[in-house]
Amino acid sequence: MLIHLPIADITVNILTLLGLGGLGGVLAGMFGIGGGFLVTPLLMFIGIPPAVAVATATNQIIASSVSGFLAHWHRNNVDIKMGIYLLIGGLIGSLFGVQLFTKLKNIGQIDLAISLFYVFFLGIIGILMAIESGRSIMNTKKGQVSSSKKTSKFDKLRSLPYAVTKFERSELEISLFLPIFVGIVAGTMVALMGIGGGFVMIPAMIYILGMPTSIVVGTSLFQIIFTTSLVTILHAINTQSVDILLAFILILGGVIGAQFGTVIGLKIPAEKLRILLALMVIAVCVKLGMGLFLEPDNLFSVTVTEAE
Amino acid sequence: MKKIFLFSLSALLLLISGYVEARPLDADLTIRSIDIDHDFSGINIILFGARNAPGNIVVALRGPDKNYVVRKKERTAGIWVNTESTVFRDVESLYTLASTFDSFEDSKSPVLLSNMALGISNLDINGYVRGETPIDDFRKAFIDHMIDKKLYKSDIYEIGFWGETLFRTVLKFPKSISEGIYTAEIYLISDGELIAVQTTPIKVEKIGFEAFIYDLAHGHKLLYGVICILTALIAGWGASALFGRM
Numbered sequence: 001m002l003i004h005l006p007i008a009d010i011t012v013n014i015l016t017l018l019g020l021g022g023l024g025g026v027l028a029g030m031f032g033i034g035g036g037f038l039v040t041p042l043l044m045f046i047g048i049p050p051a052v053a054v055a056t057a058t059n060q061i062i063a064s065s066v067s068g069f070l071a072h073w074h075r076n077n078v079d080i081k082m083g084i085y086l087l088i089g090g091l092i093g094s095l096f097g098v099q100l101f102t103k104l105k106n107i108g109q110i111d112l113a114i115s116l117f118y119v120f121f122l123g124i125i126g127i128l129m130a131i132e133s134g135r136s137i138m139n140t141k142k143g144q145v146s147s148s149k150k151t152s153k154f155d156k157l158r159s160l161p162y163a164v165t166k167f168e169r170s171e172l173e174i175s176l177f178l179p180i181f182v183g184i185v186a187g188t189m190v191a192l193m194g195i196g197g198g199f200v201m202i203p204a205m206i207y208i209l210g211m212p213t214s215i216v217v218g219t220s221l222f223q224i225i226f227t228t229s230l231v232t233i234l235h236a237i238n239t240q241s242v243d244i245l246l247a248f249i250l251i252l253g254g255v256i257g258a259q260f261g262t263v264i265g266l267k268i269p270a271e272k273l274r275i276l277l278a279l280m281v282i283a284v285c286v287k288l289g290m291g292l293f294l295e296p297d298n299l300f301s302v303t304v305t306e307a308e
Numbered sequence: 309m310k311k312i313f314l315f316s317l318s319a320l321l322l323l324i325s326g327y328v329e330a331r332p333l334d335a336d337l338t339i340r341s342i343d344i345d346h347d348f349s350g351i352n353i354i355l356f357g358a359r360n361a362p363g364n365i366v367v368a369l370r371g372p373d374k375n376y377v378v379r380k381k382e383r384t385a386g387i388w389v390n391t392e393s394t395v396f397r398d399v400e401s402l403y404t405l406a407s408t409f410d411s412f413e414d415s416k417s418p419v420l421l422s423n424m425a426l427g428i429s430n431l432d433i434n435g436y437v438r439g440e441t442p443i444d445d446f447r448k449a450f451i452d453h454m455i456d457k458k459l460y461k462s463d464i465y466e467i468g469f470w471g472e473t474l475f476r477t478v479l480k481f482p483k484s485i486s487e488g489i490y491t492a493e494i495y496l497i498s499d500g501e502l503i504a505v506q507t508t509p510i511k512v513e514k515i516g517f518e519a520f521i522y523d524l525a526h527g528h529k530l531l532y533g534v535i536c537i538l539t540a541l542i543a544g545w546g547a548s549a550l551f552g553r554m
């Protein structure tokens with residue numbers, strides 16, 4: 001069943017889109033991550049303009065974050081105070097990110113920039129995940145329990161003396177500049193890459209801020225709801241690349257996919273799941289990378305511009 | 309059948325009116341406005357007319373002017389990057405020709421054709437290139453792109469005649485046309501002289517849900533953004549109410 005997307009301005013099969021949204025949902029259900037970092041490049045592969053893919057994925061993430069957040073909220077797994085400082089950073093980062101995005105779009109480099117960011121981040125994450133899960137599979141075989149990594153590397157940062165604030169829910173006393181800084185990085189990534197930023201923010205919250213693992217996901221989702229909302233508005237105003245119809249279909253697919261993902265996640269052992277995800281991340285990274293290095297069929301590209 | 313009947317009837321009326329007023333050129337269209345909806349796949353409009361003086365007919369169909377950026381990629385540090393670019397301002401977004409000339413080379417009126425911007429090579433496609441690539445390369449790339457999108461046509465369509473006076477041709481609007489006012493220009497040219505010209509507008513409009521979304525996104529940006537957010541918030545909340553975690 002073909003459908004024409006009003007903003008992306010291409011005709012695609014609605015089942016393909018539902019499938020992509022579903023894949024994001026499956027990942028969310030299996031791993032508890034947003035899946036934006038796989039869905040956005042896949043949208044680009046089926047012909048959605050990169051700028052539209054990024055802005056629309058941001059819109060879609062609002063939905064998955066809300067339902068994730070509500071689940072954590074009911075279990076009291078959210079540090080609102082920490083979330084607010086992360087959010088302040090997130091808002092600063094996303095304002096900066098959208099400015100950069102708009103500038104890159106105007107000079108015709110946005111498609112390249114998005115691909116480069118993705119190749120870079122997916123490359124790093126894929127490799128780290130592969131190493132990590134390879135190691136934990138080895139450890140399980142040897143019968144060892146992998147030790148907690150929540151140790152000293154970032155202790156110096158954590159004792160940063162400026163504006164030290166008490167975060168009761170996290171049982172921490174740290175400088176509020178730390179969560180603001182983490183938020184800025186995540187917010188910038190939301191704007192430039194159309195991802196929630198959870199996969200950067202969550203490790204940072206655990207290792208840099210030293211938050212208890214049980215509350216990081218809920219707290220990051222709290223922040224993500226607001227940053228993705230702001231970024232959606234900014235994209236709507238600055239770049240007009242949010243496709244509400246595309247977002248809605250992705251959300252619908254995501255809801256269905258998540259139900260399957262949860263079931264699959266319970267059946268397959270965690271290490272194997274992680275290595276599977278790592279392979280997917282690396283495959284997408286390689287495909288995007290090839291697009292950068294292979295000579296394009298046509299060196300010239302034509303776009304309609306409203307700018308004077 | 310219906311089309312042929314309509315055509316004959318209109319042609320007959322034209323013929324009569326043409327003789328009464330004795331205008332050198334008279335033409336009309338079967339349709340004057342086009343609605344683009346979600347399954348629009350292009351449309352052909354019949355242009356018919358009468359010439360009451362000897363000469364060649366040229367019919368040009370032009371789409372509303374737009375500005376285009378043409379960019380060229382070059383290998384930089386191993387990857388392909390947009391480097392040089394140019395902007396072509398106020399260029400026809402659709403351009404097709406029909407003519408009784410077999411080819412424009414033997415029309416004996418190059419100056420006239422150039423003045424009237426008839427023929428792709430006579431279109432005013434000019435800009436300043438930031439870089440070393442000649443403007444001609446950008447122009448060629450642009451024209452190739454438009455031909456590829458079926459928005460420009462390098463061949464000249466035929467004009468059919470019934471006797472010496474009545475003529476008809478087809479104006480082809482491809483799938484990818486945009487909104488705006490299009491014009492059909494009909495010229496009567498004899499011995500390099502312009503005898504008569506007539507211009508007829510055709511209104512192209514997007515209709516339906518898609519057009520509504522597009523207009524909202526471009527006309528009411530903030531409101532559109534808020535609607536996007538609310539939709540996602542409600543969908544997310546709804547999903548969690550129905551299924552728990554999403």
